[in-house]
Amino acid sequence: MRPPSLPLQSCTRLVARNTPARIYQRHFSQAICKRGQQPRYEPPKPPPKGSDPRLARFAKVFGIFIGISIAFAYRAVKGTGDGGKTPVSAAGFVRYNLVGREQVSSTSSIFTLRAAGTTGLDIDVDFLQRAITSVQLKQPQLQIARSYTLLPPLPDQRASDIRLLIRREEGGEVSNYLHRLPLATEIEVRGPNVEYAIPQDVHKVVFLAGGTGVVPALQVVKAVAGEADVHVLWANRRREDCQSGVSDTVQPSNTWMATLLGIVSPFGGSITPTNPQVTEVTTTPSPIVTHLQDLKASGAGRVAVDYFVDDEDTRIALRDATKLVRGSFSTAANTNGRKILFVSGPEGFVKHWAGPKVWANGVEVQGPLGGVLATADLKGWEVVKL
Numbered sequence: 442m443r444p445p446s447l448p449l450q451s452c453t454r455l456v457a458r459n460t461p462a463r464i465y466q467r468h469f470s471q472a473i474c475k476r477g478q479q480p481r482y483e484p485p486k487p488p489p490k491g492s493d494p495r496l497a498r499f500a501k502v503f504g505i506f507i508g509i510s511i512a513f514a515y516r517a518v519k520g521t522g523d524g525g526k527t528p529v530s531a532a533g534f535v536r537y538n539l540v541g542r543e544q545v546s547s548t549s550s551i552f553t554l555r556a557a558g559t560t561g562l563d564i565d566v567d568f569l570q571r572a573i574t575s576v577q578l579k580q581p582q583l584q585i586a587r588s589y590t591l592l593p594p595l596p597d598q599r600a601s602d603i604r605l606l607i608r609r610e611e612g613g614e615v616s617n618y619l620h621r622l623p624l625a626t627e628i629e630v631r632g633p634n635v636e637y638a639i640p641q642d643v644h645k646v647v648f649l650a651g652g653t654g655v656v657p658a659l660q661v662v663k664a665v666a667g668e669a670d671v672h673v674l675w676a677n678r679r680r681e682d683c684q685s686g687v688s689d690t691v692q693p694s695n696t697w698m699a700t701l702l703g704i705v706s707p708f709g710g711s712i713t714p715t716n717p718q719v720t721e722v723t724t725t726p727s728p729i730v731t732h733l734q735d736l737k738a739s740g741a742g743r744v745a746v747d748y749f750v751d752d753e754d755t756r757i758a759l760r761d762a763t764k765l766v767r768g769s770f771s772t773a774a775n776t777n778g779r780k781i782l783f784v785s786g787p788e789g790f791v792k793h794w795a796g797p798k799v800w801a802n803g804v805e806v807q808g809p810l811g812g813v814l815a816t817a818d819l820k821g822w823e824v825v826k827l
Contacts, residue, residue: 534579534629535562537603539622545727546681549608549653551592552619557627561601564591564633571639571664573657573827576603576632580615586631587615590656593663593736603630606729608653637825639664644778646671647765649794651786652682657827658785659732666740669778670771673733674757676749676790685726686733686748690770691755743771763817782819785827795826 541553556562562576577586592604609620622628639661646669648658658673665671672690677683726734737744749755766782784795791797796811810824 533631535560535631537561537628537630539624539626539628540602542624543728545606545729546679546684549606549682550620551728552605552607554603554605554628554630555599556601562603562630562632564603565600568638569633569635571641573636573639573660574633575636576605576630576634578605578615578619579629579631580618581629582618583614585614587613588634590636590653590660591633592656592732593659595732606653606656636827640779640781642778643781644669645769645780646783647762647781648673648783648785649762650675650783651790652677654786654790654827655729655733657783659729659736661783662733662736662740662744666736666744669743670769670773671740671744672765672770673744673746674749674762674765675733675746676751676756676786678751680750680752681727683727683730683748683750686730686746688747689745691747691749743773745770759813759817762814766817766819766822780822782814782822782824783827784814784824791826795824798826 536557537554538557539552540555541551543551543553545551564574564576573590575588575590577588579586589605589607592606594602594604598604607616607619610616619628636657643665646661646665648661648671650658650673655673655675658671658675662671662673675683675686733746737746747757749757766780784791788797792812794812795814796808798805799808800806807826810819814824
């Protein structure tokens with residue numbers, strides 16, 4: 442005979458005594474579902490003691506803010522190290538108009554900018570006349586800027602005008618943007634910035650320049666012409682970059698040893714320090730070559746320029762550069778002034794000769810001397826990377 446039915450409460454007590462809690466809960470839920478009843482609602486568990494939802498939300502928002510800040514900081518550092526490109530803001534920029542573009546070669550041109558308003562950048566300050574200075578040009582779509590060294594002003598140049606030698610680099614966001622602009626386009630410019638202040642007591646300068654890195658050399662020649670011996674060694678990929686440039690002291694050599702040295706060095710040839718030569722040019726010269734010749738004429742025989750072209754297999758070897766450091770081409774009496782060896786040009790050029798610049802505390806600094814010059818005897822010389 443079937444035992445009599447027990448009340449639900451009694452059944453619960455009976456199962457609870459002999460069955461683990463989770464087994465009882467499963468059977469109890471199944472029994473309720475079979476009778477068509479809804480499961481009993483259980484409120485959510487309260488947060489652990491001591492936790493605060495507002496604090497958790499604040500931590501999440503703060504973490505997102507920190508992540509965004511790190512991303513912007515990385516972009517700023519990366520942009521600055523990549524050829525001088527930096528993120529920009531509206532502060533400090535002045536509107537200029539593109540009023541001239543003179544082609545120097547198939548890849549580079551001289552840009553002339555004129556202040557769009559009544560005032561432009563203050564570049565005619567006395568202390569800037571003895572410094573290597575640059576300005577930044579903005580690329581408005583990408584909101585980045587690129588630094589370009591100022592060309593020394595011409596005698597008939599307007600006081601508010603600035604001139605820049607700009608090469609159209611493959612993949613260069615700013616340089617390609619500038620070369621596409623039509624005349625009269627408005628360009629935002631910021632500066633000037635002092636890259637290097639030329640000391641008053643300098644008496645000897647050797648300048649290793651690659652490509653557009655010759656522009657700082659022009660500034661140095663103008664600043665110390667007649668006061669110091671300045672020897673500029675200018676290297677280019679093609680003759681068109683330095684058309685009609687005639688070397689002052691280089692005597693080309695065809696020996697097998699000179700050829701070998703030209704293969705393993707970014708420069709080549711053989712240098713014999715002599716007095717600068719005066720040679721007539723037979724073809725239309727590059728505007729930069731003309732500018733160099735004009736500055737050289739004002740140097741009272743203390744400025745010499747030598748040209749090296751990769752396509753012509755004329756390169757300078759380390760021993761030749763060392764010879765220039767130890768010797769002198771001019772008859773001026775040496776003093777106890779400072780001697781400076783500048784290395785200026787593309788990043789790879791500077792790295793090969795003097796080692797890379799480094800970043801310290803968010804600022805690009807000279808770093809230790811490396812590259813080819815680290816193996817040379819440069820006692821008494823200051824090496825400056827530009």
